[in-house]
Amino acid sequence: MSTKKVFLSTLLLTACAISSCVCRNDSVNTQIIAHRGFWDKLGSAQNSISSLHNAIDFGAYGSELDVHLTQDGYVVLNHDDDYQGVNIQGAAYADLSALRLANGEPLPTLQQCIEVAKTQNTTKLIVEIKPHHSLEADVRAANVVVKVINESGIADLTDYISFSADICKELIKLNPQHRVAYLNGDKSPQELKAEGYWGLDYSEGTLHDHPTWINEAKELGLTTNVWTVNSLDEMQYFLQQGVDYITTNHPELLKGLLN
Numbered sequence: 001m002s003t004k005k006v007f008l009s010t011l012l013l014t015a016c017a018i019s020s021c022v023c024r025n026d027s028v029n030t031q032i033i034a035h036r037g038f039w040d041k042l043g044s045a046q047n048s049i050s051s052l053h054n055a056i057d058f059g060a061y062g063s064e065l066d067v068h069l070t071q072d073g074y075v076v077l078n079h080d081d082d083y084q085g086v087n088i089q090g091a092a093y094a095d096l097s098a099l100r101l102a103n104g105e106p107l108p109t110l111q112q113c114i115e116v117a118k119t120q121n122t123t124k125l126i127v128e129i130k131p132h133h134s135l136e137a138d139v140r141a142a143n144v145v146v147k148v149i150n151e152s153g154i155a156d157l158t159d160y161i162s163f164s165a166d167i168c169k170e171l172i173k174l175n176p177q178h179r180v181a182y183l184n185g186d187k188s189p190q191e192l193k194a195e196g197y198w199g200l201d202y203s204e205g206t207l208h209d210h211p212t213w214i215n216e217a218k219e220l221g222l223t224t225n226v227w228t229v230n231s232l233d234e235m236q237y238f239l240q241q242g243v244d245y246i247t248t249n250h251p252e253l254l255k256g257l258l259n
């Protein structure tokens, strides 16, 4: 083959590669979920009212928050089971109300978040119900959270996620229309579809280990979400994969790639 033909072939292949890459990105409408709210700002804290306000002001698709049920039936935000040495699920709300987050806020309740969320209709609450200590406690937590959400009239503004298959099962049983995504990474897209899930919400590592799952989920009509994506490289990778949602600690960094 002549040098000119080789040059033209290379040019053509490069153009095709660029074209297919752009096409894949252009077809994506990936949305941003702020992980534990948009807390990476001065004066904010994870799982705080401030971080929810920031996510709303930013225009995120969703503000993710972690919730536990206290022994006396309050739904309280916190990532870990314990806060400052107090086990949340084993405590009464009165035992928690004096505790303060890093920015000085009291530990928020789901009801307080709802009051903020109700002031707008753009940013959803992505409610992660943490596993509780027994099947009975998981079922109770799912029922109480759904009751609080429904009685507040923000069901349309709420997506549910959990690592607990029992909690997810109860959420789907309570209403098959609930938007429930599974976090734990040990169910295939086919299993999730068969069990009535809305989508998968898996870690970067799980989706790298199972590179066909994003497309399989899409073909089954499931939504796809990946957590917690904080590096540019990983953001670009999952944008090219065409996931529906990326959960991140750095919403502004991700937004810069979407513009």
Ligand code: MG
Residues within 6 Å of the ligand: 036, 064, 065, 066, 128
């Ligand atoms: Mg969470």
